[in-house]
Amino acid sequence: MVRDHLTPAPVRRVRALIHQVRSPLTAALLRVRAWAAHEGAPRAMRDLEGALVAADTAITRLFPLAGGMVPALVFQPGDLAALVTEAVRAAGVSASLEAGPPLPAAWDAFAVGCIVRNLLSLADARPAHPARLTLQGEGQAAVLTLVGRAASPPLGEARRWLVQQLAAAHGGRATFALEQGRVAAYVFLLGRAASPPGELPAGE
Amino acid sequence: VSAPAPPEVPPDQRWALLCEELARPLAAARADFEALGGAAAAADGPARPVLEAIEEVEAMMAAVLALSFDIAPALQRQPVDLRAECARAVAAYHEQPLARPRVELRLEGDLTGRWNAWACRRVLHDLLAVALSLTDGPLMISAARAGAQVTVEIEVIGVPMSSPAGRALLDELGERPRQLHLWLAARLAEAHGGQLRAAPDAAGWITLTVVLPDPDPRASTPEGG
Numbered sequence: 191m192v193r194d195h196l197t198p199a200p201v202r203r204v205r206a207l208i209h210q211v212r213s214p215l216t217a218a219l220l221r222v223r224a225w226a227a228h229e230g231a232p233r234a235m236r237d238l239e240g241a242l243v244a245a246d247t248a249i250t251r252l253f254p255l256a257g258g259m260v261p262a263l264v265f266q267p268g269d270l271a272a273l274v275t276e277a278v279r280a281a282g283v284s285a286s287l288e289a290g291p292p293l294p295a296a297w298d299a300f301a302v303g304c305i306v307r308n309l310l311s312l313a314d315a316r317p318a319h320p321a322r323l324t325l326q327g328e329g330q331a332a333v334l335t336l337v338g339r340a341a342s343p344p345l346g347e348a349r350r351w352l353v354q355q356l357a358a359a360h361g362g363r364a365t366f367a368l369e370q371g372r373v374a375a376y377v378f379l380l381g382r383a384a385s386p387p388g389e390l391p392a393g394e
Numbered sequence: 395v396s397a398p399a400p401p402e403v404p405p406d407q408r409w410a411l412l413c414e415e416l417a418r419p420l421a422a423a424r425a426d427f428e429a430l431g432g433a434a435a436a437a438d439g440p441a442r443p444v445l446e447a448i449e450e451v452e453a454m455m456a457a458v459l460a461l462s463f464d465i466a467p468a469l470q471r472q473p474v475d476l477r478a479e480c481a482r483a484v485a486a487y488h489e490q491p492l493a494r495p496r497v498e499l500r501l502e503g504d505l506t507g508r509w510n511a512w513a514c515r516r517v518l519h520d521l522l523a524v525a526l527s528l529t530d531g532p533l534m535i536s537a538a539r540a541g542a543q544v545t546v547e548i549e550v551i552g553v554p555m556s557s558p559a560g561r562a563l564l565d566e567l568g569e570r571p572r573q574l575h576l577w578l579a580a581r582l583a584e585a586h587g588g589q590l591r592a593a594p595d596a597a598g599w600i601t602l603t604v605v606l607p608d609p610d611p612r613a614s615t616p617e618g619g
Contacts, residue, residue, distance in 0.1 A: 204462050206574045211451055211458055218447035225434075225441075234429045238444070241423035245451070248419045252412055256462035304415065348411035351403040 204257030208249060215246050247300050255352075261359045263298035267384035270332050273299050274325050277306035283315035285338075287323045295330040295381030301356045305334070305364075305377060308349040312366070312373050313338030330381040340373035353377060405463045413456050420455070423448050453512040457585070461578070467585050469510035476505040476514060476544055476606075480535055483518040487526070495529060497522070500536040505544055507608030513582040514606070518546070520575035521590075521602050525550050527575075528559050528600060543588070543607045550601070555594035563592050563600060579604065 219242045226235045251261050270293035278287050280303065306323070313321035313336060321338030343349060350366050353375070357364040361380030366373070427435060427445050434441040460467035484497045525533050525548045534549040554560060566576055567590065580590040588605045595601040 200462075203574060203577065207458050207462055211454060214447035214450045218444040221441075222444055232430065234426060234431075238423065238426040238430060241419060241426045242444075242448075245416075245419035245423050245448075248416050249451075252415055253459070253462070256409070256412060256459050345407050345411045345414070347403045348407040351408060352411055352415070 200257045201259060204254060204259065208253045211249055211253065212246060215242055215249070218242055219246065244300075251298070251300050252304075255355055261301065261356055263301050263356075263359050265296035265298055265382045267294070267296050268299060269294050270297050270302065270327065270379070270381060271325055273297060273302040274306055274323070274334065277303040278310070278323060281307050281310050283310050284317045284320035285310055285313075285315050285323055286320055287325070289325040290327070293325070293327045293330075293332050293381070294384055296384045297379070297381045298360065301360060302379075305353050305356050305379075308353050309334070309336045309375055309377065311343040311349055312336065312341060312346060312375065314341040327379075330383065332379045332381070334377040334379065336373065336375040336377075338373055340368055340371050405465050409459055409463045409465060412459055416455055416459070417452070420448055420452050424452075450512070454516070457510075457513065457582070461581050467581075469513055469582075469585050471508040471609075472511055474507060474509045474511050474514050476507065476509075476537055476546065477501045479511075479514050479518055480505075480537055480546065483515070483522055484535065486519075487522060495526065496532045498532065498534050500534060502536070502538040504539055505537055507544055507606065508610060509586055509606055509608070510582075513585065517579045517582050517590075517604055520579040521546075521548050521604060523575045524563075524573065524579070525600075525602060528563070529553050539608075542609070543605055546604050546606070547595075548602045549595055549599055551599055553600050554598045555592070555600050556598065557600075560592075560594070560600045563602075567592050 219239065222235060222239045222242060225231055226239045251263060254260065254262050271289040272292070274289060275287060278285055310321060310323070315321045315338065319339050321336060324335040324337075326333050326335075350364070354364045357377050357379060361382075362378035364375065364377040366375045368374075424445070427441065427448065430441060433439050435445070436442070457467035457469060480499055480501060484499055487493055487497055522533075522535075528550050529552065531550075531552045534551060535546065536549070537544060537546040539545075555564070563576075566573060567580070576590075583590045583604050583606065587607045587609075590602070590604045592600060592602050
């Protein structure tokens with residue numbers, strides 16, 4: 191008989207595992223930061239610092255999902271339209287993006303990049319029939335829409351799951367429709383209020 | 395703060411996607427390290443620990459994510475010399491400024507085999523941490539091969555199995571351990587087809603034993619010769 195009170199608390203366990211995974215990266219990052227701060231440090235050193243920060247960010251944000259927790263997002267002031275534009279560029283696929291005016295609020299840039307990358311993987315984005323992304327919004331609310339010819343990427347279900355999880359952590363939701371070889375995805379994102387300049391966000 | 399996953403997405407697919415997402419920035423970091431070039435990144439250069447850190451995270455990521463999803467990790471095996479790994483674990487402990495008990499090693503015969511190097515290090519580190527949490531006195535680590543398996547024992551000298559600490563340890567191992575060190579060591583031993591157990595030695599003291607089967611003992615060539 192399994193005694194429930196002796197079952198390891200998954201949340202505590204996963205948090206401890208995240209700490210275990212981050213420890214070597216943290217030590218490496220401190221070392222690289224010390225070098226990068228030196229005058230005349232090569233640009234590659236600063237690139238390495240950025241890559242280590244990105245690796246640490248990915249672990250911090252996504253690892254909680256392995257323990258059934260919500261992604262640990264960090265909301266920072268920014269323009270969602272700029273974040274999506276950069277994510278499409280970084281994805282390196284043929285996709286058109288129609289983004290309206292800037293959408294300034296507090297967003298998690300890593301999550302936005304992850305959403306866009308995984309959304310785009312669901313559509314066949316070859317130059318002959320590029321996927322179409324549209325970003326519309328007002329205030330802190332935004333809808334990111336993907337329409338295109340459906341692709342069958344590996345781990346497609348898991349990619350939809352990840353987009354849903356990240357959208358939910360962003361106070362929104364994601365829905366997908368697949369019909370006659372076409373895919374349509376709607377991702378609703380709710381940013382947080384960006385603090386006025388010079389004012390700390392609530393709680394800090 | 396729990397967000398149950400939609401039941402239609404199997405854990406192994408979610409695990410695989412998270413592995414992919416987390417491997418991407420690590421690969422970028424590795425590429426940036428290689429772009430450093432020069433003396434800093436050389437085999438004995440000052441930046442080498444950075445690459446070792448990246449490699450360590452790469453080595454553990456898939457296994458630790460799998461364990462977090464409660465699925466058995468498929469560990470890659472490579473030649474490992476447990477003699478060297480035991481010595482490394484003890485040396486690392488003795489280097490700590492607050493190291494108190496004396497940890498002795500008694501290693502017999504050929505202790506090479508095909509296991510996962512990171513997991514072996516982790517098991518030894520975790521078992522040592524558990525043993526150290528039980529005593530301020532000395533510990534004895536012994537390891538020996540018996541046929542197609544190697545057994546590593548950590549004897550907590552002077553702490554009886556019948557003590558409250560010993561009984562608590564047995565309770566933990568009888569169920570699913572709550573202690574991270576014990577849980578991780580047990581799961582990684584199981585992932586090798588082995589097991590972790592606690593029992594009294596001849597003197598009645600607490601002894602943690604990990605058994606690591608070696609599927610092909612003759613194929614093993616220890617790292618570094």
